[in-house]
Amino acid sequence: MQVSALLDAAIRTLRLTILFPMLYAPLAAAQSAQALLAGDAPRVEVAGERLWTTPILRALFADPARAPHWRDEQLAVMRELIARAYDEGLDPRDYLDGRMADAAALPPGERDVLATEALARLAFTLRFGKCNPEALDPDWNYTRSFGTTDPVDWMREAIASNDLAARVEALRPDTPHYRVVQAALKRYREFVVHGGWPGVDKGATLRPGMDDDRAPQLRRRLAVTGEWERSDETLDERRYDEALVKAVKIFQAHHGLDTDGAVGRATTAALNQTAEVRVTQLRVNLERLRWLSAELGAGTLVVNVAAFHGNYIEGGEVRWSGRVVVGRPDRKTPIFKARLSSIELNPTWTVPPTILKEDILPKLRAGSHVLEEKQLRLLDSAGRPVDAASIDWKGLRPGHFGYVLRGEPGPKNPLGQVAFLFPNPHDVYLHDTPQREVFVREDRALSSGCIRVEHPLLLAARLLDDPEHWDEKALKDAVATGKTRHVALPRAVTVMLVYLTAFADDDETIQFRRDVYGFDEPVRAALDAPLRLSLPKDVATAAPAGA
Known part of the structure; x- marks a missing residue:
């Protein structure tokens, strides 16, 4: 025991x-x-x-x-x-x-x-x-x-x-955009591992049907990334034939270039961009998508400034898609978000400070008739008309203008027939334009910062979402009156101005764009630098309370 x-x-x-x-x-x-x-x-x-x-x-x-x-x-x-x-x-x-x-x-x-x-x-x-x-x-x-x-x-x-x-x-961002860019990163890293792709010689523009030593170079280059596939047909190696032209057009479409099949300076530069550079571009844009993931949702008007393109997304569907014109490199369109709650038909245009200082006043001091040419009215601070001939333009000091220049509704109004107004400190908004010819260009960094819209009445109809009262015909009829009219949206829409130089298109195909503003390099440098994590303010201040 x-x-x-x-x-x-x-x-x-x-x-x-x-x-x-x-x-x-x-x-x-x-x-x-x-x-x-x-x-x-x-x-x-x-x-x-x-x-x-x-x-x-x-x-x-x-x-x-x-x-x-x-x-x-x-x-x-x-x-x-x-x-x-x-x-x-x-x-x-x-x-x-x-x-x-x-x-x-x-x-x-x-x-x-x-x-x-x-x-x-x-x-x-x-x-x-x-x-x-x-x-x-x-x-x-x-x-x-x-x-x-x-x-x-x-x-x-x-x-x-x-x-x-x-x-x-x-x-991680749970979007097709992120998944497509991530998959492309893996693919392009494999290109790097295998030595990238061969280059294409510079030269005079290569056009369909020409015989040139660059034709076989193009086949080798595009075979790597998949735009061109070898067939069993006998090839004239130096002939820029129909199949190769088709492959070049596909490449051009995926890089925001004119899809004319002509291999000029811009297309050659894109073809010769290295696989390493594309990998960096993809990494930079995955980072940007992480920045934006909390904002993407229903009822969003997204303008990709780098791609000169906009989409209105509602209920997970693209309700409007169109080309846009953005600020030129010396007058960049800022990247920010805002809330859009109304549109203006037959808008007036008040000349913003930058255009006034850098465009209008120098012409007035030089004796130009720019006010008449652009049909601008000179008003005092109370809105009363002022005779422009009474102003000593040469003696006017910068920063002491004291007047307002306003364009009335009409065919020469820079805002066109429709303006999409959203309060922001940059005086930037979306609007129509009388210069419709600019939308055929692929490089559309042309404005002073505002965003010109290709199909503004269609966008307005989609935003108003009231086909009984505000379809495109009703909007055209309202515009035809020549009267300025504000129309409230049934619900506010988030406007997102973003900058993506690598992204997924509507078919979930990877697209690349030229870094027109030079914004990629600072992001690349920050990504490659040692980590310096900056916690969101609400987390940094509230975290101790979670103990």
Whole structure:
């Protein structure tokens, strides 16, 4: 009996000896982690690594009983997620891949803090992008917010769950645009691995039917990216034949070039753009899509400034699609969002400050009859007409104009028949134009910043969504009266001016565009720089309350 009792006591002691460290280890690790994060200093380093999500970490580890504890299987999942960041156009080094590869060698507290930091970095990057767009563009006003989701709760639940990978991957933009660009990144990286593609010599414009040494170069170049496929027919290698012309036109359509089949300077430049450059372009635009993911939704009028094109999307369907003219490089169309709630038929036009200063006043000082030519009225601050001949234009000092120049409705009004007005500090809006011929051009960076619309009455009808009262015929009849009229939309529409030089078209085909404003390089530089994560303001300030 005594032997049995002693044996039972020994077994209980052995169990406690085994179980106690197992039960105590997570708590000890949490207390160690809490000590690493102690204080309120904004800059914290753990094992030599700068922490960028300190407010989140302090909230998570504030209560040792609820603090994250990383098991081996979770660390393995985390390592895989970090490796997959490469497929998003990101650098795994930004997510502590080296530390996570050797996480088992870290003290438990450091391991848990750094693994949680790696997850937070990756989660925020997939949700908002690595770079802070506000630091790259002072006009940026898109939302960076988790909304109703508490990031601390999300982190705690994700770490404790059995589906960590699925939860993280769900943070990516869930749109065909993102998936198409991501797939293209993988494909173009494969082109790089295999040496890219052969170039095409420069020269006089190559036109269909000509014999030229560049014809075989074109076949080799377009065979790599798939526009041209070899057939069983006998080829005249130097002949720029019909099949090759068709392939060139496909390439031109995918790069925003004139689809005339003529291989001139612009087409040759696009053909000779390297695979490495295209990879960078795709990475840059995946980042931009991450910036925009929180904004895309129903009832959105999206203008891609880089593509000179706009779409109105309602209920997941494209209700209007058309060409647009945007600001020329020295008068860039700003990238921002706004709310559109009304349209104006037969609009008046008040000359904006930039055009007044840089275009109109210099001509008036030179004695030009620009007011008569453009049918502009000179008004005082009370709206009363002023005789332009009474003004000493040469003696007028910049910044002391004191008058208003207004174009009345009519065939020469720069806004045309319809204006789509949305309040913004840039005096930028969408509108019609009397210069209809500009829409046949492929490069349409021509305006002073506003956006000219190809089919404005059709867009107006789609936005009004009232075929009984406001179809295209009714709009034309209202325009024919010559009277200015404001028409309210049934519901406000979000206007998104974006800048994407690589994107998916309506057929989910990858499209590339020239970086007309030179905006790609700053994003590329920020993507390739060491991570400096900027948490959204609501997260950075509210996170400690989640403890």
